[in-house]
Amino acid sequence: QKEVEQNSGPLSVPEGAIASLNCTYSDRGSQSFFWYRQYSGKSPELIMFIYSNGDKEDGRFTAQLNKASQYVSLLIRDSQPSDSATYLCALYHPGHGNKLVFGAGTILRVKS
Amino acid sequence: DAMVIQNPRYQVTQFGKPVTLSCSQTLNHNVMYWYQQKSSQAPKLLFHYYDKDFNNEADTPDNFQSRRPNTSFCFLDIRSPGLGDAAMYLCATSRDYNEQFFGPGTRLTVL
Numbered sequence: 001q002k003e004v005e006q007n008s009g010p011l012s013v014p015e016g017a018i019a020s021l022n023c024t025y026s027d028r029g030s031q032s033f034f035w036y037r038q039y040s041g042k043s044p045e046l047i048m049f050i051y052s053n054g055d056k057e058d059g060r061f062t063a064q065l066n067k068a069s070q071y072v073s074l075l076i077r078d079s080q081p082s083d084s085a086t087y088l089c090a091l092y093h094p095g096h097g098n099k100l101v102f103g104a105g106t107i108l109r110v111k112s
Numbered sequence: 113d114a115m116v117i118q119n120p121r122y123q124v125t126q127f128g129k130p131v132t133l134s135c136s137q138t139l140n141h142n143v144m145y146w147y148q149q150k151s152s153q154a155p156k157l158l159f160h161y162y163d164k165d166f167n168n169e170a171d172t173p174d175n176f177q178s179r180r181p182n183t184s185f186c187f188l189d190i191r192s193p194g195l196g197d198a199a200m201y202l203c204a205t206s207r208d209y210n211e212q213f214f215g216p217g218t219r220l221t222v223l
Binding site for chain 2: 049
């Protein structure tokens with residue numbers, strides 16, 4: 001089982017819809033969770049991080065964490081074509097040599 | 113604006129010819145990381161510096177070396193690039209082991 005699992009997609013949503021990106025992880029000791037957006041040929045850009053169970057909102061983005069279910073998600077409201085990118089889920093576990101563990105990413109396509 | 117800067121943005125080298133990639137940061141972060149990312153794959157951590165302490169990943173080939181002469185700068189040296197080393201090389205920084213911020217990357221081509 002991979003440490004961080006994401007559906008590779010592509011996930012296609014119409015402009016203005018809510019995009020829901022999901023990530024599951026295997027290690028219950030994971031403490032911090034991050035969502036990065038990566039446009040083709042560019043570097044990852046941090047868009048959200050969450051440490052506690054529940055929801056965290058920042059503009060059109062909401063991160064949701066459920067440690068009991070080992071599940072973290074990213075909701076993008078009012079999706080725009082400019083949101084089309086690969087979204088990487090990453091987590092930090094202190095027993096993993098102080099490094100981020102990345103999922104393989106989900107490709108999001110927002111169609112106008 | 114505080115940022116992570118990588119130079120060059122694009123690097124072409126010949127098979128076996130040493131190459132050095134550079135990273136600098138104005139965030140005053142104490143941790144600096146080097147990642148390798150190949151197409152459609154997640155970034156792969158090569159090594160990182162926590163302050164002056166070097167931390168190598170077990171599966172990083174000896175062909176890859178790093179230097180951090182001061183807080184702001186970090187270098188990635190590839191001693192004898194092979195065709196399989198063609199990739200995007202990403203530098204990232206963080207304050208302690210918190211959220212990481214990436215530079216724009218260097219695209220390495222090996223001929």
